[in-house]
Amino acid sequence: MQIVFATNNLNKIKEVQSIIPNHIKLLSLKDIGCFEDVPETQNTITGNAIQKAKYVREHYGYDCFADDTGLEVESLNNEPGVFSARYAGPQRDANDNMDLLLNNLIEKPNRNAQFKTVIALHLNGNLETFTGICKGKITQDKQGTQGFGYDPIFMPNGYTETFAEMDLTLKNKIGHRGKAVTKLIEYFNAL
Template structure:
C-alpha cells in the first residue's frame, strides 16, 4: 500500500522506511510531483503536523501523514520548540540553529532537554496522532557528523554519545522520531 509522507526530507524517509515491511511504500511529496509550499503556521507541534497532513489530503485526496518535531530545552523555557527548524532564521540552517542554541546555553547549568515528535495520520477517513519523546541533555559543543538538525548537540539519556555519533539503527531504537514512527508502524500493521 502507498502512503504519502508530507515531506521531502530524505533523512526522515530513510528512518521510517527502515522500519516498515515491504507491504508499505512511502512516497514523498517530490515522488508524487507535489511542489507547492506546505503551510506550517501552527503554534504547537500537533497543530503543524495536522495542518500539513490535511493540506496534502485536501490537495491530493490520498491518505497521508505528516510530522513536526521540536527540541524543548528546560533552561530556555521550552525553546526552540515548535520553531526548532527556523530558530536562527527562516532559511532553516541547522548549523546556525545549533550555534544559536549553544550561545543561549552558555553559563547555564541546567542542560536538560527533550526531543518531541508528533505525527498526524489521515487514513480511511480518520485523523490520528502518534507521539515520541526522548529525554537528554544539550552538550557544550557539537559531537559527531551523522544525523541532521540538532543531533550533534543532543545526547539522549539512554546513550553515552550524541545522536550524531550513532548508527541510524541505534538512533531509531531510542529517538523521538523512531518512537513516534514505531507507534505509527504498529498501527499500520493493524490495517494492512
C-alpha cells in the same frame, strides 16, 4: 498499501523508510507532484503535523502522514520547540540553529532537553496522532557527523554519544521519531 509521507526532508524519509515494513510503499511529496511548501503555521508541534497531513489529503487526495519535530530545552522555556527548524532565522540552517542554542545556554547549568515528534495520520477519512519523546541533554559542543538538525548537540539519557555519533539503527530504536513511527506501524498492523 501505499501512503504519502508529507515531507521533502530526505533525511526523514531515509530514517522512516528504514523502520517501516516492506509491504507499505512510502511516497514523498515529490512523488505525488507536490513541490510547494506545505503550510506549517500552527503554534504547536501537534498542530503543524495535523495541518500538513490535512493539506496533502485535501489538495492531492492521498492518504498520508506528516510529522513535526521540535527540540524542547528546559532552561529556555522549551525553546526552540515549534520553531526548531528556523530558530536562527528563515534560512533553516542547522549550524546556525545549533550555534544560537549553544550560545543561549552558556550561562545555564540546566541542559536537560527532549526531542518530541508528533505524527498525524490521515487515513480513510480518519485522523490519528502518535507521539514519540526522547529525553537527554544538550552537549557543550558539536560531536559527530551522522544525522541532521540538532543531532550533534543532543545526547540521549543513558548514552555517552550524541545522535550524530550513533548508528542509525540505534538512533531509530531510542529516538523520538523512531518511537512515533513504531506507534504508527502498530496502528497499521492492527487494521
